[in-house]
Amino acid sequence: MSDPSAASLxxxxxxxxxxASGEPIKLGTGGGQTDKPRGLLGDAWYDLRRKPLFWIxxxxxxxxxxxxxxxxxxTSKDPTEALLDRSRQGPSSEAWFGYDVQGADLYARVxxxxxxxxxxxxxxxxGTVIFGSMVGIVSGFRGGWADSLLSRVADIFFGxxxxxxxxxxxxTFNPPGSDKGEATIMLIVxxxxxxxxxxxxxxxxxSSVLSTKNADxxxxxxxxxxxxxxxxxxxxxxNCLAPALVYSTILLGSFIGAxxxxxxxxxxxxxxxxxxxxxxxxxxxxxxxxxxxxxFPAAFLVVAVLSFVTMGEAVREALDPKLR
Amino acid sequence: MGRYVARRLLQxxxxxxxxxxxxxxxxxxxxxxxxAGKCGQRACPPQYVAYLTHKYNLDKPLIxxxxxxxxxxLHGDFGMTYNNRSINEIIAVAYPNTVxxxxxxxxxxxxxxxxxxxxxxxxxxxxxxxxxxVTSLFLLALPTFVTGFVxxxxxxxxxxxxxxxxxxxxxxxxxxxxxxxxxxxxSLAYVARLARTSIAENRRADYVRTAIxxxxxxxxxxxxxxxxxxxxxxxxxxxxxxGALMGxxxxxxxxxxxHGIGNEVYRAITRKxxxxxxxxxxxxxxxxxxxxxxxxxxxxxxxxxIRYE
Numbered sequence: 001m002s003d004p005s006a007a008s009l010x011x012x013x014x015x016x017x018x019x020a021s022g023e024p025i026k027l028g029t030g031g032g033q034t035d036k037p038r039g040l041l042g043d044a045w046y047d048l049r050r051k052p053l054f055w056i057x058x059x060x061x062x063x064x065x066x067x068x069x070x071x072x073x074x075t076s077k078d079p080t081e082a083l084l085d086r087s088r089q090g091p092s093s094e095a096w097f098g099y100d101v102q103g104a105d106l107y108a109r110v111x112x113x114x115x116x117x118x119x120x121x122x123x124x125x126x127g128t129v130i131f132g133s134m135v136g137i138v139s140g141f142r143g144g145w146a147d148s149l150l151s152r153v154a155d156i157f158f159g160x161x162x163x164x165x166x167x168x169x170x171x172t173f174n175p176p177g178s179d180k181g182e183a184t185i186m187l188i189v190x191x192x193x194x195x196x197x198x199x200x201x202x203x204x205x206x207s208s209v210l211s212t213k214n215a216d217x218x219x220x221x222x223x224x225x226x227x228x229x230x231x232x233x234x235x236x237x238x239n240c241l242a243p244a245l246v247y248s249t250i251l252l253g254s255f256i257g258a259x260x261x262x263x264x265x266x267x268x269x270x271x272x273x274x275x276x277x278x279x280x281x282x283x284x285x286x287x288x289x290x291x292x293x294x295x296f297p298a299a300f301l302v303v304a305v306l307s308f309v310t311m312g313e314a315v316r317e318a319l320d321p322k323l324r
Numbered sequence: 325m326g327r328y329v330a331r332r333l334l335q336x337x338x339x340x341x342x343x344x345x346x347x348x349x350x351x352x353x354x355x356x357x358x359x360a361g362k363c364g365q366r367a368c369p370p371q372y373v374a375y376l377t378h379k380y381n382l383d384k385p386l387i388x389x390x391x392x393x394x395x396x397x398l399h400g401d402f403g404m405t406y407n408n409r410s411i412n413e414i415i416a417v418a419y420p421n422t423v424x425x426x427x428x429x430x431x432x433x434x435x436x437x438x439x440x441x442x443x444x445x446x447x448x449x450x451x452x453x454x455x456x457x458v459t460s461l462f463l464l465a466l467p468t469f470v471t472g473f474v475x476x477x478x479x480x481x482x483x484x485x486x487x488x489x490x491x492x493x494x495x496x497x498x499x500x501x502x503x504x505x506x507x508x509x510x511s512l513a514y515v516a517r518l519a520r521t522s523i524a525e526n527r528r529a530d531y532v533r534t535a536i537x538x539x540x541x542x543x544x545x546x547x548x549x550x551x552x553x554x555x556x557x558x559x560x561x562x563x564x565x566x567g568a569l570m571g572x573x574x575x576x577x578x579x580x581x582x583h584g585i586g587n588e589v590y591r592a593i594t595r596k597x598x599x600x601x602x603x604x605x606x607x608x609x610x611x612x613x614x615x616x617x618x619x620x621x622x623x624x625x626x627x628x629x630i631r632y633e
Contacts, residue, residue, distance in 0.1 A: 152339070155338075156339055156346065159343040160347065160609075161605070165347070167574070168347060169350060172354045175354070257467035260469075264469050264575075265575070265578075265590075280470065284473065287481060287488075291481075291482075295474070298470045298474060302465060302466055305466070306461065309461065309465050310461065
């Protein structure tokens with residue numbers, strides 16, 4: 001099961017480890033030595049600004065976002081225009097990355113493939129973090145039977161091996177050969193990713209709520225007569241956000257990898273949608289004769305995942321006062 | 325301790341049933357006809373379909389099917405595929421390959437990951453440290469199918485050091501070196517990073533300073549005091565990881581054509597063989613849960629400060 005999700009798995013096990021060791025999730029508390037007091041995020045920003053790795057990954061992330069939004073800025077070719085007489089031609093000044101099996105411009109395909117990856121990763125991350133955090137807050141804040149029940153449900157979903165679960169879900173709702181629309185397929189892929197990954201997000205949120213719930217300011221707010229809703233929204237949420245934020249950045253990277261893996265296995269996105277995973281899958285029969293079909297989409301995929309993971313690492317270091 | 329184990333085992337029960345039922349239900353919902361192509365070009369006679377439907381309990385409600393399956397499972401019978409092959413036999417053939425692959429992967433994690441982590445943890449901020457940090461970040465970011473294809477292309481086709489695909493039905497350990505490395509790549513990077521952080525953190529610990537102050541030789545300080553304490557989290561990680569690896573590797577086994585459990589499960593899903601999928605998932609979940617339990621118990625053994633009530 002250590003496949004696409006493995007990047008997220010590795011990170012999942014960090015968080016699981018942190019939780020298991022019983023240490024409360026550390027929250028920065030603005031301890032800079034400047035005159036103006038800074039909040040948690042301000043402090044993190046002060047730290048981040050001075051890191052070259054942060055700027056490099058930020059540059060790539062912005063680049064990929066622009067590529068996803070306006071692919072026509074980077075290429076004037078049509079990625080679906082396939083002419084068989086130029087099938088598998090190598091890179092040239094005409095087509096920088098060469099042509100694929102069908103004779104479509106590989107560079108244009110790779111550029112247009114960004115959109116699917118970014119959209120799926122963004123939506124899945126949003127879904128996972130929002131849903132997981134909501135369940136986590138309810139479970140941590142309410143405690144008692146609600147907590148036990150929700151934790152057991154989360155255990156069940158956590159117990160399903162990621163890749164296997166995703167394949168089974170996608171085979172059921174998105175079987176190979178079905179002719180669903182592009183948006184529908186994307187939605188199904190996003191949903192299956194969310195369904196299989198929310199428990200981690202839930203556990204992170206739950207543990208930070210548990211460690212914050214009895215803080216003085218929460219007790220004070222309750223003594224002043226604040227409603228549960230107000231306590232959660234105004235006091236609990238801002239103070240529990242940091243771990244979830246860090247997790248979501250890293251999650252983005254691993255979801256890009258997961259989407260590509262599922263598309264590669266033939267259960268994710270489908271042609272004519274452009275996706276790096278599909279391109280890698282197509283390349284496998286021509287590995288010996290035309291390795292460029294594999295190497296270019298794979299390179300884009302790796303840089304994308306790498307920039308999000310690096311960004312996540314940088315943000316985590318900035319938010320974690322223990323590492324300073 | 326005994327009570328803790330009992331409680332943990334009890335907690336496993338709902339997770340076990342929940343997970344397997346979810347998978348059973350999902351495979352049941354996979355569209356398609358399990359008996360397609362049984363009678364060649366023409367459609368099967370209705371009597372035959374009715375007979376098969378009855379034989380595989382497909383005429384009963386889902387929940388009855390599930391419990392019948394579970395009852396047989398408790399008697400050690402995983403059931404039959406639609407081709408009348410015993411699933412026990414399929415697993416008996418495929419599982420050793422998966423275990424071999426997992427062991428090779430674990431070996432790489434220990435040898436490369438641990439060595440890199442210990443060396444860089446002892447000497448931070450040098451050239452080696454930066455090299456390992458960058459390499460491990462890279463490995464973490466690479467999805468397995470990319471690592472697999474790129475290494476297969478590089479070592480199999482370009483350099484010709486290995487055969488690109490595993491051809492034998494029960495491969496030897498040497499056949500599995502490249503697939504094992506591919507499978508381990510992500511965990512390997514993670515082990516290296518964890519070992520590095522852990523050692524770097526403990527180097528400043530009081531007990532290390534005491535050990536140096538009382539004049540112990542350098543080797544003893546590192547070998548006995550530092551390593552033993554720093555490797556606890558790493559061993560935990562390795563244990564959990566072995567549990568995950570033994571669950572099979574759909575992608576790695578697919579790329580290198582290894583007849584393991586991952587390959588079988590993928591084939592079974594595409595052919596709507598619910599019993600096979602669930603049987604493999606059962607093993608997988610069991611191995612994973614039990615490994616987690618063992619790791620937790622091992623933790624208490626390695627770190628006497630932890631006590632389980």
